[in-house]
Amino acid sequence: MKYAKGVSTPQNYLAAVLENAGNDLKIIEKEIPSLNKGEVLIQLHAAPLNPSDLAMLDGVYPHKKTYPFVPGLEGSGTVVASGGGFMANYMLGKRVACSANDTGDGTWAQYMKVKAGNCIPLNKDLNLDQAASAIVNPLTAVALVEIVKAKKEIGFVNTAAAGALGKMLIKLAKQEGLTCINIVRRKEQVQELQKQGAAIVLNSSEEDFYSQLKETYKKTNVKVILDAIGGEISNTLLTPAPEDATLICYASLTREMMQINPVPILRFGKTIEGFHLAYWTKRQSMVKLLRTVKKAQRLIANDILSTPVQKKVDLNEINGAIKLYKENMTAGKVLIAF
16 A cells, blocks of 8 residues: 555544444444555545435435445545555545445545545645535536537526525526526525526425416426426426426435326427436546536636535534534535544
8 A cells, every 4th residue: 555645544543334224323433444456545624415415324325335334425635545556546645526435435534445536636726625515516517517508408497496506507507508497495595596696486385386387488498307306396397398398307305206297208208317427427438527527626616616515513523414404405515524
């Protein structure tokens, strides 16, 4: 195992461990792992809480991890050791944004072993706090907008628009000149997004939401729906949409089965697609992927895809932090700082 210049690691480190789905996390000491070729050891700086992390804690996120394990899908830090190989040695000593392996431990720990390919070197303008959330939401936002543009469409419906990713999509749509129909579920969220410059904001809790949505489709002719919610609202969004509309399911915040009336699909050429960031990245060329990553980092540094942080907490405060984030996810990310 090769260490970065001037770096030494302790024998043990602190980690938050999930023993079973739905349990509180336990803070334990773990031994610094050995590395295989192509792997690196990251000394983590910060890691966010994401909706996908909450799904993993509850045992409903599709993963291959075996209990007990350290949760956390993304984070930021410095590569302090390499197991050898070109990519791992290249990453040595670099500040990186990182994602966890499909198996094994995640980012809610002082150190993490991961494949070198899961690391993204940071440009000098990006600080480590913002880099902690530089993968899941920013790359998803850029990828989804690229998909809309590839379909040669004029805009999209932005569900869960008051959330961190939803707000990124609003800013990105404005930059790309795309129409953005924003869907929220509370009156105060409508006012908040309008203050931030969102032109079209609909409240799904209002009695006449369906008629408002139908009229908005007629005025805009938007044919792409980015659905992060699932459940009953998927059908509500797709049914009144124009002919040949496409609903792209990229999350399921309700954790309910998507309910779709087949008539719009059978009679009016409407379609349903899925998007998952990890699957999407595997299908991109290296050139396209590097271009997307560079674009996302530039937009983060320029405050277009930056992530608001409502609170930074110590690892020992993790269970309280999870409760805080669940109760007010639209207020910004909760960051675990190491």
